[in-house]
Amino acid sequence: xxxxxxxxxxxxxxxxxxxxxxxxxxxxxxxxxxxxxxxxxxxxxxxxxxxxxxxxxxxxxxxxxxxxxxxxxxxxxxxxxxxxxxxxxxxxxxxxxxxxxxxxxxxxxxxxxxxxxxxxxxxxxxxxxxxxxxxxxxxxxxxxxxxxxxxxxxxxxxxxxxxxxxxxxxxxxxxxxxxxxxxxxxxxxxxxxxxxxxxxxxxxxxxxxxxxxxxxxxxxxxxxxxxxxxxxxxxxxxxxxxxxxxxxxxxxxxxxxxxxxxxxxxxxxxxxxxxxxxxxxxxxxxxxxxxxxxxxxxxxxxxxxxxxxxxxxxxxxxxxxxxxxxxxxxxxxxxx
Amino acid sequence: xxxxxxxxxxxxxxxxxxxxxxxxxxxxxxxxxxxxxxxxxxxxxxxxxxxxxxxxxxxxxxxxxxxxxxxxxxxxxxxxxxxxxxxxxxxxxxxxxxxxxxxxxxxxxxxxxxxxxxxxxxxxxxxxxxxxxxxxxxxxxxxxxxxxxxxxxxxxxxxxxxxxxxxxxxxxxxxxxxxxxxxxxxxxxxxxxxxxxxxxxxxxxxxxxxxxxxxxxxxxxxxxxxxxxxxxxxxxxxxxxxxxxxxxxxxxxxxxxxxxxxxxxxxxxxxxxxxxxxxxxxxxxxxxxxxxxxxxxxxxxxxxxxxxxxxxxxxxxxxxxxxxxxxxxxxxxxxx
DNA sequence: ACTTGGCACTCGGGAACACTGAGTGCCAGA
DNA sequence: TCTGGCACTCAGTGTTCCCGAGTGCCAAGT
Numbered sequence: 001x002x003x004x005x006x007x008x009x010x011x012x013x014x015x016x017x018x019x020x021x022x023x024x025x026x027x028x029x030x031x032x033x034x035x036x037x038x039x040x041x042x043x044x045x046x047x048x049x050x051x052x053x054x055x056x057x058x059x060x061x062x063x064x065x066x067x068x069x070x071x072x073x074x075x076x077x078x079x080x081x082x083x084x085x086x087x088x089x090x091x092x093x094x095x096x097x098x099x100x101x102x103x104x105x106x107x108x109x110x111x112x113x114x115x116x117x118x119x120x121x122x123x124x125x126x127x128x129x130x131x132x133x134x135x136x137x138x139x140x141x142x143x144x145x146x147x148x149x150x151x152x153x154x155x156x157x158x159x160x161x162x163x164x165x166x167x168x169x170x171x172x173x174x175x176x177x178x179x180x181x182x183x184x185x186x187x188x189x190x191x192x193x194x195x196x197x198x199x200x201x202x203x204x205x206x207x208x209x210x211x212x213x214x215x216x217x218x219x220x221x222x223x224x225x226x227x228x229x230x231x232x233x234x235x236x237x238x239x240x241x242x243x244x245x246x247x248x249x250x251x252x253x254x255x256x257x258x259x260x261x262x263x264x265x266x267x268x269x270x271x272x273x274x275x276x277x278x279x280x281x282x283x284x285x286x287x288x289x290x291x292x293x294x295x296x297x298x299x300x301x302x303x304x305x306x307x308x309x310x311x312x313x314x315x316x317x318x319x320x321x322x323x324x325x326x327x328x329x330x331x332x333x334x335x336x
Numbered sequence: 337x338x339x340x341x342x343x344x345x346x347x348x349x350x351x352x353x354x355x356x357x358x359x360x361x362x363x364x365x366x367x368x369x370x371x372x373x374x375x376x377x378x379x380x381x382x383x384x385x386x387x388x389x390x391x392x393x394x395x396x397x398x399x400x401x402x403x404x405x406x407x408x409x410x411x412x413x414x415x416x417x418x419x420x421x422x423x424x425x426x427x428x429x430x431x432x433x434x435x436x437x438x439x440x441x442x443x444x445x446x447x448x449x450x451x452x453x454x455x456x457x458x459x460x461x462x463x464x465x466x467x468x469x470x471x472x473x474x475x476x477x478x479x480x481x482x483x484x485x486x487x488x489x490x491x492x493x494x495x496x497x498x499x500x501x502x503x504x505x506x507x508x509x510x511x512x513x514x515x516x517x518x519x520x521x522x523x524x525x526x527x528x529x530x531x532x533x534x535x536x537x538x539x540x541x542x543x544x545x546x547x548x549x550x551x552x553x554x555x556x557x558x559x560x561x562x563x564x565x566x567x568x569x570x571x572x573x574x575x576x577x578x579x580x581x582x583x584x585x586x587x588x589x590x591x592x593x594x595x596x597x598x599x600x601x602x603x604x605x606x607x608x609x610x611x612x613x614x615x616x617x618x619x620x621x622x623x624x625x626x627x628x629x630x631x632x633x634x635x636x637x638x639x640x641x642x643x644x645x646x647x648x649x650x651x652x653x654x655x656x657x658x659x660x661x662x663x664x665x666x667x668x669x670x671x672x
Numbered sequence: 673a674c675t676t677g678g679c680a681c682t683c684g685g686g687a688a689c690a691c692t693g694a695g696t697g698c699c700a701g702a
Numbered sequence: 703t704c705t706g707g708c709a710c711t712c713a714g715t716g717t718t719c720c721c722g723a724g725t726g727c728c729a730a731g732t
Contacts, residue, residue, distance in 0.1 A: 023695090025694065025695050025696085026695075026696080027694085027695075028694095037704075037705090038704070038705050038706075039695095039705095039706095040704075040705055040706070040707090041703085041704055041705070043695090043696070043697075044697095044703095044704085046696095047696090047697080057695090057696085058713095059711095059712070059713065060695085060696070060710095060711055060712060060713090061693095061694070061695050061696060061710085061711045061712045061713070062694080062695070062696090062712085062713070063694080063695065063696095064695095100496060101494075101495055101496060101497075111590075134475070134477065134483075135475045135477075135483070137473050137475065137485070139470070139471045139473065139487060141470065141471075147470075147471070147487060149473065149485060149487070149493065151475060151483060151485070151495070155495075155497070157485065157493055157495050158437075159437055159487070159491075159493050160436065160437065161437075161491075233590060234590070235571055235586045235589075235590070236583050236586035236587040236589075236590060238586075239582045239583035239586055240582075240583055246575045246576075246582075247572050247575035247576055250571045250572035250574075250575055251572040253571075253572075254447075254569060254570070254571070254572060359724090361723065361724050361725085362724075362725080363723085363724080364723095373675075373676090374675070374676055374677080375676095375677095375724095376675075376676055376677070376678095377674085377675055377676070379724090379725070379726075380674090380675085380726095382725095383725090383726080393724090393725085394684095395682095395683070395684065396681095396682055396683060396684090396724085396725070397681085397682050397683045397684070397722090397723070397724050397725060398683085398684075398723080398724070398725090399723080399724065399725095
């Protein structure tokens, strides 16, 4: 149905359009990519490609522009992910290695990605639910008030102030802390609810009300944060590009929920996901594409990151950058 | 030099221009604001105001537009801060009261402010340096690695991983923690360096190397974070307004350092600060104004927050919103 | 001395218009 | 199946023209 040359034409159209941002005509195309055929032939091929919905013309007597379907084919079959240069890799590595805590890792990552791709970068904080408890801390603040601090093996720290039903002496708190840690240390967060239920029963009668309060806050913390935190950077890269509805995109970026879905709803693997234009779930983003990947330490995916840009983006380069950054972040998180 | 009526004309020009976004002419002005004089008179006054630099015309045969100097006079002498409605106040209060931790307070605040003013809101995290230590926690992670967690009375939590020079048993860590807390609890962060120096000398010989490592990280944490974290929201409100250089503004917003200076370099009081157009220190923001205020729990200012919008903004309303939000955030922080 | 109506002047912006040129579709010939 | 040739289309640009909002200035009125 689409012979080799027609695919080459499509590839050429995409590449030229991406680099010039102008509809590409048969003549220019035949010249720049030495296809070995005349413009007239290219025109015929283009007519076919248009009929099949891979390209379109903004108006009669203009060049052709790829459609979402055209980009899709390009990404799936006509292009190869372009690896970063050695220099870029080194720069990434040293930049990320300088991070002092989780917040810093995420902030640096999102900026890095934005700068690297010259687009909007989006990074989700590592999910709590897939990580494990490293430590639980109870800090007395006042007679009937303590602070609960939860530290995970991904370096994340959650804190909550807890108002207690009774006055509790410090050493009972200390004891409770010891018990909690004995039970929960190393426990996968997804398993915490069961473990906690067990624990509850094994406590002495007198400690139960206090423990119940604390534990309910602990559980709440886990559930609450199921809607994960997401940050973005590089919005300035959108300015000056009128092919996207700027206002709508900015609005979407500030909606955690939308962003969440964009990155891919807990996708199967850590593989690269590309959503092109109308393929993505939010109508305000009809003119934009998202390239995302999962990242994690070791084999389990912790969260996702990606970039968002006009559908007319350089997919091979962008995909290369996203993949590379995802890998490095994974390494950094594993090492800390 | 400027009689009463000329001031009234200036006020009218500002108000009309803000609400219509179009240069305002003498006729329309004389009609809408019942000044009791004819357009011709208004013209004369306008000519004077223009000569003095308070207003200007984009081109001959167009109406007048306020200059930065004109807005300045308007803000200083011709307008009153407009308080929020009771309904708005209540909405703010309940919205902010729902926050669960410091992060949440800040996030909610910045969104609230953006929505309230329909502009870009900017909020600085409460400064570490003016708060006090509530608790220091040392959590063993591995044989030669611990996590240092610092909790302040403003609810902020800082954490750092520390690599130790020696293997240290858990109970020596526990002891160190106890000593640290005894010394530092309630200590103003600005005093921590001295206190730590003292402490160092009173420790048993054997603990010194380990303690030194930990304490140096602790100090570093305080210093490092002297460049404070700042977040913004509502960038979408900028879209569609071409009077500001969108790209430049977005770039400025992503530069912590620039934002920092915009909010006012540790200004004297918690009073409202207004920076109009070219008054502000960054050339990319020539078309924008910043309304900022300090906020804090009790009497000491912890940090600043504000909004950024086109110079052509509704100053009375914006100032009212910023002032109100600053107050409420202060209250919330004091209460938690 | 200030205010007012009148009047000539300026100039941005919109409508009408023609022109140019890139790009197309189609056809006949190789 | 490819190619050159040719007529056609139409977005974008430049030109011209005109309208009207708004101004500045002046002379007359209070």
